[in-house]
Amino acid sequence: MSYNELVERVKKISNIGNAAGVLRWDQEVMMPEGGTPARSQQLATLSSVSHDLLTDEKTENLLDEAEPSDESEEAVVREVRRGYERAERVPNELVEEISTATSEAHPVWTQAKEKDDFEEFAPTLERLVELRREYADHVNPDVPRYEALFEEYEPYLGLDTAERVLDTLREELVPLVDDVLSSDVSYESLEGIDVDEDAQEAMVRDALDALGYDWEHGRLDVAPHPFSSGTQFDARVTTRFGDDPLDALTSTVHEFGHATYTLGLPDDEYGTPLGESRDLTVHESQSRLWENHVGRTLPFWEFFASRFNEATSSDITPQRAYEAANTVEEHNPIRVEADELTYHSHILLRFEVERALIEGEIEVDEIPQVWNEKHEKYLGFRPDTDAEGALQDIHWSHGSFGYFPTYTLGSVLAAQIDAKVRDEIDLDEHARKGEFDPLRDWLRENVHRHGKRYKTDELIEHATGDELRASYFVDYAEEKYGKLYDV
Amino acid sequence: MSYNELVERVKKISNIGNAAGVLRWDQEVMMPEGGTPARSQQLATLSSVSHDLLTDEKTENLLDEAEPSDESEEAVVREVRRGYERAERVPNELVEEISTATSEAHPVWTQAKEKDDFEEFAPTLERLVELRREYADHVNPDVPRYEALFEEYEPYLGLDTAERVLDTLREELVPLVDDVLSSDVSYESLEGIDVDEDAQEAMVRDALDALGYDWEHGRLDVAPHPFSSGTQFDARVTTRFGDDPLDALTSTVHEFGHATYTLGLPDDEYGTPLGESRDLTVHESQSRLWENHVGRTLPFWEFFASRFNEATSSDITPQRAYEAANTVEEHNPIRVEADELTYHSHILLRFEVERALIEGEIEVDEIPQVWNEKHEKYLGFRPDTDAEGALQDIHWSHGSFGYFPTYTLGSVLAAQIDAKVRDEIDLDEHARKGEFDPLRDWLRENVHRHGKRYKTDELIEHATGDELRASYFVDYAEEKYGKLYDV
Numbered sequence: 025m026s027y028n029e030l031v032e033r034v035k036k037i038s039n040i041g042n043a044a045g046v047l048r049w050d051q052e053v054m055m056p057e058g059g060t061p062a063r064s065q066q067l068a069t070l071s072s073v074s075h076d077l078l079t080d081e082k083t084e085n086l087l088d089e090a091e092p093s094d095e096s097e098e099a100v101v102r103e104v105r106r107g108y109e110r111a112e113r114v115p116n117e118l119v120e121e122i123s124t125a126t127s128e129a130h131p132v133w134t135q136a137k138e139k140d141d142f143e144e145f146a147p148t149l150e151r152l153v154e155l156r157r158e159y160a161d162h163v164n165p166d167v168p169r170y171e172a173l174f175e176e177y178e179p180y181l182g183l184d185t186a187e188r189v190l191d192t193l194r195e196e197l198v199p200l201v202d203d204v205l206s207s208d209v210s211y212e213s214l215e216g217i218d219v220d221e222d223a224q225e226a227m228v229r230d231a232l233d234a235l236g237y238d239w240e241h242g243r244l245d246v247a248p249h250p251f252s253s254g255t256q257f258d259a260r261v262t263t264r265f266g267d268d269p270l271d272a273l274t275s276t277v278h279e280f281g282h283a284t285y286t287l288g289l290p291d292d293e294y295g296t297p298l299g300e301s302r303d304l305t306v307h308e309s310q311s312r313l314w315e316n317h318v319g320r321t322l323p324f325w326e327f328f329a330s331r332f333n334e335a336t337s338s339d340i341t342p343q344r345a346y347e348a349a350n351t352v353e354e355h356n357p358i359r360v361e362a363d364e365l366t367y368h369s370h371i372l373l374r375f376e377v378e379r380a381l382i383e384g385e386i387e388v389d390e391i392p393q394v395w396n397e398k399h400e401k402y403l404g405f406r407p408d409t410d411a412e413g414a415l416q417d418i419h420w421s422h423g424s425f426g427y428f429p430t431y432t433l434g435s436v437l438a439a440q441i442d443a444k445v446r447d448e449i450d451l452d453e454h455a456r457k458g459e460f461d462p463l464r465d466w467l468r469e470n471v472h473r474h475g476k477r478y479k480t481d482e483l484i485e486h487a488t489g490d491e492l493r494a495s496y497f498v499d500y501a502e503e504k505y506g507k508l509y510d511v
Numbered sequence: 512m513s514y515n516e517l518v519e520r521v522k523k524i525s526n527i528g529n530a531a532g533v534l535r536w537d538q539e540v541m542m543p544e545g546g547t548p549a550r551s552q553q554l555a556t557l558s559s560v561s562h563d564l565l566t567d568e569k570t571e572n573l574l575d576e577a578e579p580s581d582e583s584e585e586a587v588v589r590e591v592r593r594g595y596e597r598a599e600r601v602p603n604e605l606v607e608e609i610s611t612a613t614s615e616a617h618p619v620w621t622q623a624k625e626k627d628d629f630e631e632f633a634p635t636l637e638r639l640v641e642l643r644r645e646y647a648d649h650v651n652p653d654v655p656r657y658e659a660l661f662e663e664y665e666p667y668l669g670l671d672t673a674e675r676v677l678d679t680l681r682e683e684l685v686p687l688v689d690d691v692l693s694s695d696v697s698y699e700s701l702e703g704i705d706v707d708e709d710a711q712e713a714m715v716r717d718a719l720d721a722l723g724y725d726w727e728h729g730r731l732d733v734a735p736h737p738f739s740s741g742t743q744f745d746a747r748v749t750t751r752f753g754d755d756p757l758d759a760l761t762s763t764v765h766e767f768g769h770a771t772y773t774l775g776l777p778d779d780e781y782g783t784p785l786g787e788s789r790d791l792t793v794h795e796s797q798s799r800l801w802e803n804h805v806g807r808t809l810p811f812w813e814f815f816a817s818r819f820n821e822a823t824s825s826d827i828t829p830q831r832a833y834e835a836a837n838t839v840e841e842h843n844p845i846r847v848e849a850d851e852l853t854y855h856s857h858i859l860l861r862f863e864v865e866r867a868l869i870e871g872e873i874e875v876d877e878i879p880q881v882w883n884e885k886h887e888k889y890l891g892f893r894p895d896t897d898a899e900g901a902l903q904d905i906h907w908s909h910g911s912f913g914y915f916p917t918y919t920l921g922s923v924l925a926a927q928i929d930a931k932v933r934d935e936i937d938l939d940e941h942a943r944k945g946e947f948d949p950l951r952d953w954l955r956e957n958v959h960r961h962g963k964r965y966k967t968d969e970l971i972e973h974a975t976g977d978e979l980r981a982s983y984f985v986d987y988a989e990e991k992y993g994k995l996y997d998v
Contacts, residue, residue, distance in 0.1 A: 039553045043553045056727055066529055069522075069527060238545070239543065295552065
């Protein structure tokens with residue numbers, strides 16, 4: 025009885041969160057600019073109403089009284105309790121202070137970045153860091169502050185796992201990046217082939233068709249910063265079109281991976297943790313798996329090049345597309361434009377900077393210098409400006425610290441899942457024939473349908489038979505880029 | 512202090528309602544079909560959360576303790592109290608029963624209409640009628656049931672006003688309709704000029720530009736049943752494209768009128784009753800004013816015909832467009848396609864049928880017969896099918912009874928406002944020059960900016976110097992259609 029009441033309450037909270045998701049999608053994709061003041065208030069209200077429902081004494085009573093009758097129900101109670109405890113430990117005033125501070129931070133960061141003026145952003149960043157330290161002290165006083173914040177995005181892997189993974193990459197991937205960057209081999213992007221936006225859109229829609237995107241439960245739109253959002257009934261993707269049609273494609277395939285995860289969550293568990301995705305690491309593994317281990321492979325291009333050519337009136341070969349999709353650029357300071365390899369160098373430096381910052385080992389005003397030194401260390405050069413350096417990413421202005429490592433954890437997990445799937449299924453042969461259902465079905469069976477039933481580490485063990493290890497990614501990268509760059 | 516707390520609470524409730532508005536807009540315009548199950552639950556949650564906030568004891572205490580310090584604050588308290596009392600009087604179980612019954616009714620109605628089978632819808636309709644009678648007994652036991660329901664849509668004019676207006680139209684407009692329909696004069700629609708959808712869209716966008724639609728706070732999309740929704744920060748319109756480009760135009764101008772009202776509500780009162788529109792009669796007056804008293808006038812076409820021709824590669828004269836926009840069709844059973852005159856005959860028959868139904872004077876299974884008799888009486892013919900008759904409109908399947916009269920009240924009020932404005936401003940001269948700001952500014956000053964500050968009757972008196980009267984509309988109709996149809 026109490027269990028059912030708890031689930032009713034949880035579904036309400038989840039519906040409010042999903043409603044907020046629709047409002048945010050609309051804000052990014054559809055809303056006229058002048059709508060901001062009302063939209064901000066609507067979102068603040070939904071967030072406060074949901075927070076009130078979650079932290080209400082009633083929730084605690086229901087949690088205490090709930091008698092889960094099987095493992096599924098135990099998982100639901102575990103996840104709700106975790107959410108309840110974290111939310112309940114943080115004073116409402118602090119939640120509101122953080123919400124106000126991040127609202128105010130966004131335009132300051134935007135302007136500072138535009139003017140390439142780190143000092144303009146510094147006081148705001150300092151305030152956000154202070155507030156987040158305070159938040160960390162409340163939400164989990166038993167662990168270092170950075171770890172408490174990291175757990176916000178990845179609840180179960182532990183910061184030690186993230187460190188282990190990043191250590192391995194620092195030791196084994198950074199030298200590979202060095203070798204690739206100093207190799208004589210270089211490839212050209214497809215920027216020069218000049219494909220207009222309509223043709224790019226036709227091409228990415230065709231790719232979504234080919235990959236099996238479920239248009240009955242999704243849609244494609246344009247957004248300045250592509251993202252995906254929604255539920256198992258309605259998981260939408262966005263993309264953007266620029267000079268290089270491959271950017272639009274890889275970005276679309278990436279978001280397709282996220283949406284496919286969401287669409288694979290069980291319908292009848294909508295609104296409970298069993299019908300919700302397992303946080304950022306696993307989500308990112310799904311997007312990277314499709315983006316990198318499908319979309320950037322030669323077999324995919326052996327299938328897709330002709331369709332690409334038809335949609336864009338081009339004439340590229342599979343080999344040329346494959347090479348273009350795997351170009352490692354020598355002097356690119358922009359994380360979101362980075363290739364599969366240097367991407368993790370960008371994450372390493374951010375991880376080190378933000379952890380030191382939250383733990384009080386460096387001050388805000390030291391950031392640009394520390395950033396640039398690490399940039400040189402991991403990427404071989406210094407960015408020309410802070411706009412392309414320490415001011416580059418939006419995350420800190422959102423008050424998000426501890427988010428960056430989940431990008432790398434997701435990539436690494438993608439490689440680990442890919443290795444496991446390839447033990448069982450000839451993905452290359454299927455890709456050559458344009459058959460993507462076998463991969464999707466495998467992921468649905470082993471990852472998607474479980475929702476939050478398992479903790480992250482359990483889910484990974486369950487799906488791949490191993491704990492999360494960077495070695496799968498390193499092996500994959502050495503094999504692939506070794507051949508491509510003759511190193 | 513209590514007053515401020517009350518306002519905080521009211522703003523929360525309003526934000527939840529506006530969030531639901533975004534979700535409904537998305538559902539009609541953007542959502543993939545498969546999204547329905549999740550969307551229904553999200554909307555049900557928002558509605559229940561908002562109902563809980565409104566009917567909470569805390570709201571009553573705040574209302575009792577609030578000491579409004581001026582007329583504005585008094586108006587806020589009056590409106591919140593009205594909402595609180597109506598909501599609080601209805602048992603939660605009944606609210607939920609109605610919500611479930613209407614959700615279930617919609618597909619039944621859709622199918623019955625498709626199959627032209629009234630009997631299939633009859634049991635569902637009977638259930639809805641019973642529930643709404645019960646609702647009426649709770650929400651206002653002091654008045655006849657139909658009146659209690661009518662007050663849901665028009666709180667302050669009173670059913671006696673609606674009756675007075677409809678009596679006048681029955682006496683004075685129905686004979687005019689007869690005369691026009693038997694006149695030798697007839698006009699042709701623009702259906703034949705063959706304008707594709709892209710050209711129609713360019714044309715209606717140009718019309719919105721010309722009328723002064725604020726694209727910074729709005730957008731135009733396509734929806735099967737055009738509507739407008741939003742807030743003073745973001746008021747969107749929809750339209751549809753069919754054979755006749757004038758249908759798209761008049762529909763767009765109609766929704767523009769609604770949106771212009773919404774955009775004229777005071778920004779700094781967003782979320783309070785002073786920043787919300789004054790219910791359906793006044794809202795419909797604004798859409799009809801722009802649609803009929805601007806968009807269907809000769810001076811408007813003297814300005815717009817050339818722009819229409821340019822956008823649609825046509826070659827029509829202002830006179831031809833004016834005549835086409837004011838064609839009275841002899842055998843059209845469809846309300847939403849009706850012209851300015853016969854429209855009210857459609858409303859008269861619906862009003863009489865639904866009132867008799869709610870008051871128990873007729874039974875559900877008698878509806879088709881009664882409908883068709885009244886149809887003959889007011890429109891001179893019987894519809895061929897129930898799909899074009901008693902099953903035509905969606906309202907009853909929504910459990911909405913008492914809504915229809917507000918369409919007529921809105922039209923009549925539009926004519927009354929138009930008469931008043933024309934005493935002060937030469938609208939025709941402005942229209943010929945494409946100047947629509949003077950009308951918009953007058954409406955903003957005299958109607959929009961007041962929100963719910965005045966009761967409907969006070970607002971009408973305030974804006975036009977008279978109580979609501981059908982005679983303004985009858986005079987307008989006799990003058991206009993007398994000339995057009997030589998009667």
